[in-house]
Structure formats: structure tokens, C-alpha cells
Amino acid sequence: MKADIYYFSATGNSLTTAKMLADCLGDGSQCIPVASLPKTGTINIAADAVGFVFPVYYGDMPYILREAVGRMNFSGSPYIFCVPTYRGHQGAAAQRLNQLLRSHGQKLSLSWGVPMPGNSRLSSPEETAQMLSLQPERVREAAKHISAMEVSDYDSPEPLEPTMVDKPGNFRGIKADENCTGCGLCVNVCPMDNISLQDGHAQMGDNCITCLSCFHWCPVEAIYMSLDESIARRFKYRHPDVKPEDISAQKGQN
Ligand SMILES: Cc1cc2nc3c(=O)[nH]c(=O)nc-3n(C[C@H](O)[C@H](O)[C@H](O)COP(=O)(O)O)c2cc1C
Ligand code: SF4
Ligand code: SF4
Numbered sequence: 443m444k445a446d447i448y449y450f451s452a453t454g455n456s457l458t459t460a461k462m463l464a465d466c467l468g469d470g471s472q473c474i475p476v477a478s479l480p481k482t483g484t485i486n487i488a489a490d491a492v493g494f495v496f497p498v499y500y501g502d503m504p505y506i507l508r509e510a511v512g513r514m515n516f517s518g519s520p521y522i523f524c525v526p527t528y529r530g531h532q533g534a535a536a537q538r539l540n541q542l543l544r545s546h547g548q549k550l551s552l553s554w555g556v557p558m559p560g561n562s563r564l565s566s567p568e569e570t571a572q573m574l575s576l577q578p579e580r581v582r583e584a585a586k587h588i589s590a591m592e593v594s595d596y597d598s599p600e601p602l603e604p605t606m607v608d609k610p611g612n613f614r615g616i617k618a619d620e621n622c623t624g625c626g627l628c629v630n631v632c633p634m635d636n637i638s639l640q641d642g643h644a645q646m647g648d649n650c651i652t653c654l655s656c657f658h659w660c661p662v663e664a665i666y667m668s669l670d671e672s673i674a675r676r677f678k679y680r681h682p683d684v685k686p687e688d689i690s691a692q693k694g695q696n
Contacts (some may be wrong), residue, residue, distance in 0.1 A: 443589050444469040445491035445523075450476040450507050450633065450692070452497065452653035454681025455527040455558035457688060459581055460495040463525060466585030476510050477633040478694030487516045493588070494524040494539065497561070497653075501533015502605040505651040506633055508542060516548050523552040523588050525581075529560030538605075540596035551593045554584035561654055561679045574682065610634065610649045615669030616657060618644035622664040628656035630690035659686050 445467050449460035464471040476496075479485055496507050503511075503526075516522075522543060526535045536553035543550055558577065559570040606613065618628070624642035629635075636649040637656060644665070646656070657665045658678050666674045 443467045443471065443491055443591075444489070445471045445493050445588070446487070446489040447471060447473045447493040447495055448476050448479075448507070448510070449473055449495040450497070450504055450653075451495075451684075451689065452631075452633070452655035453561040453658050453679055454684030454688065455556075455561070456495045456497050457692075458681055458683055459525060459527050459556050459558070459577065460493075462578060462581040463493065463495065463585055463588075466582055467589060475692035475694065476507050477692040479510050483513065485510060485514045487514050487520070489520055490518075491521045491523070491588075491591075492516070493522075496524070496526060496535075498526045498528035498532050498535045498555075499562075499607045499652065500605045501531065501535055502538050502607050503535055504653060505607055505610055506653075508608070511539070511542050511546075514546065516546060519548065521551050521591050522548060523554070524550060525584050525588075526553065526555045527558040528555055529558065529563055529565055534598070534602055536596050537598050538602055541598065541602055544597070550596045551591070552588060553594070553596065554587055556580045556584060559679055559681075561658060562673075564677055565679075570679075607652060610636075610651055612636075612646055612648050612650040612652075613669065614652055614667040616646050616650060616652070616654075616665060617668045618646070618660070618664045619666060620664075621662050622660075623662055625661065627686055628660055628665065631655045631659050631686055633692060635693075655689060659689065 451457035
């Protein structure tokens with residue numbers, strides 16, 4: 443099956459999943475980073491099969507994906523699938539994507555989630571190792587069902603309420619402390635261009651989608667969540683096959 447796969451990833455789980463999926467589907471399937479899409483205007487989608495690979499945030503999709511799908515203009519009625527990556531609970535991510543697609547006269551045909559190590563709530567070292575080792579097999583399984591163009595029902599009886607990630611906002615109070623060296627890596631990996639260097643110190647704005655890319659990739663662990671004491675500095679997670687350049691490359695030329 444030839445599919446255009448739109449993906450977003452902060453710490454590499456969805457990036458590696460999207461690439462594995464494109465390899466499994468074959469036939470010229472390609473991965474397109476959501477962060478590389480034009481920031482305004484209509485996004486025309488002409489493919490016969492369209493996929494979305496993204497991390498689940500609070501049982502929802504990341505704002506960057508919601509916003510881009512909101513501007514998509516699909517030609518005809520493509521087969522639309524998604525592969526959410528998540529630590530433990532997908533919530534209503536597929537139903538919310540389906541609801542968004544429905545407002546465009548489209549629908550989600552299949553959602554096949556892939557469990558991956560957490561980058562918000564902690565996965566234990568054992569869980570992390572196990573999820574990483576099972577990733578290729580689980581992606582192959584997803585590809586099998588997608589290639590067969592399986593269909594399921596994601597309509598909700600009632601409209602789903604917006605979640606806290608429905609719009610941007612730095613609700614975890616993400617900040618850089620005095621250990622910031624001004625290296626600029628967080629500026630590069632932020633998908634929303636929400637970080638700037640002021641007097642050699644990283645400053646976060648309000649256009650944050652709480653992806654935690656900056657938090658996990660900062661080489662000196664200077665970034666913390668000032669509004670959430672319990673998880674302020676916690677742990678760092680990065681998919682072992684992914685480098686910071688792979689994350690920043692999602693922004694393309696934008
Ligand atoms: C703000 C935020 C909220 C999250 N919410 C959920 C959740 O509701 N359920 C879940 O299973 N995982 C949740 N996660 C974990 C991520 O979905 C998971 O680690 C994902 O694979 C990360 O993908 P990435 O490496 O491509 O960014 C959340 C992560 C973040 C940063
Ligand atoms: S990545 Fe860390 S050290 Fe580098 S500018 Fe950002 S906060 Fe500062
Ligand atoms: S400031 Fe950090 S958490 Fe917020 S969008 Fe940018 S990289 Fe993600």
C-alpha cells in the first residue's frame with residue numbers, strides 16, 4: 443500500500459514508528475513531518491491512503507496535529523488510519539481525530555496504537571526495554587491491519603469535550619534554570635518555535651504544546667516544569683535510535 447504518513451514526535455517514539463510503518467507498507471509510502479507543513483493556509487491532501495502517527499497527550503492528539511488536520515483539504519475519500527504511540531492509555535485519541543475528520547466530511551477508518559516508553563509519566567527501565575524491543579513487531583502488526591484496509595467505528599454517541607491540550611499554553615511552566623549554557627539546542631528541537639535565546643539564556647513563550655522535547659533533549663538538563671513540583675525534573679527519555687538533529691529536522695525549511 444502506498445500511504446502518505448504525517449507524523450509528529452518529541453522524543454523519537456512516533457518518528458521511529460512512522461519510519462518503520464512506511465517501510466512495512468512499502469510501495470513508495472512516505473513520512474511527512476507535521477512540523478514541516480506550511481503554518482497557514484489550506485493543506486491539500488491528494489493521497490489515496492493517509493496516515494497519522496503521533497504521541498497521545500492526555501487521551502488526545504498534540505495541538506500541532508489538530509491544528510494541521512483542521513486545515514487539510516482531502517480530495518475524494520481516502521483510507522485514513524492512525525497509529526498513536528502511548529505509554530499506557532490511549533484514551534479517546536482516535537475518537538477525537540475521527541471527530542475532527544468528520545467535520546471535514548472524512549472519517550478515521552482504523553486506529554492501531556503502539557505502546558512505547560513514557561516521556562511524561564515514567565516507565566520503569568524494564569518496561570522501557572521491553573517496549574523498545576517489541577516496537578518492530580508491533581509496528582509490523584499495525585501495518586498488516588492497515589494494508590488489509592481494515593475498518594472500525596470511532597464515532598462517539600456524544601461530542602467529545604476539548605482537553606487541556608486542545609490549544610497551546612505553557613501550563614506546566616516549562617523554564618530553563620541558571621545552568622542553561624545558551625547552546626540553542628532547545629530552540630532547534632521546539633516544534634512551535636516557542637523558545638528564544640535572550641542574553642544567552644533560553645526563554646519559553648506561551649505557544650507551547652507541552653511536548654517536552656526541550657525538557658528531554660537539553661544536554662545539561664537545565665529545563666524543568668516549574669508549575670508541577672512532583673514531576674519538575676524527574677527523568678529524561680529519548681528513543682535510543684534518534685538524535686536531536688532528527689527531531690529538529692521535522693521543521694524542514696519552515
Ligand atoms: C503532555 C503529555 C501527555 C501524555 N499523555 C499520555 C496519555 O494520556 N496516555 C499515555 O499512554 N501516554 C501519554 N503520554 C506519553 C506519550 O504519549 C508517549 O511517551 C509517546 O510515545 C511519546 O512519543 P514521542 O517520543 O514520539 O514524542 C504523554 C506525554 C506527554 C508529553
Ligand atoms: S538546550 Fe538547555 S542549555 Fe541549551 S539553550 Fe536550551 S536550556 Fe539552555
Ligand atoms: S517549549 Fe518545549 S515543551 Fe513547549 S512546545 Fe517547545 S519544545 Fe515542546
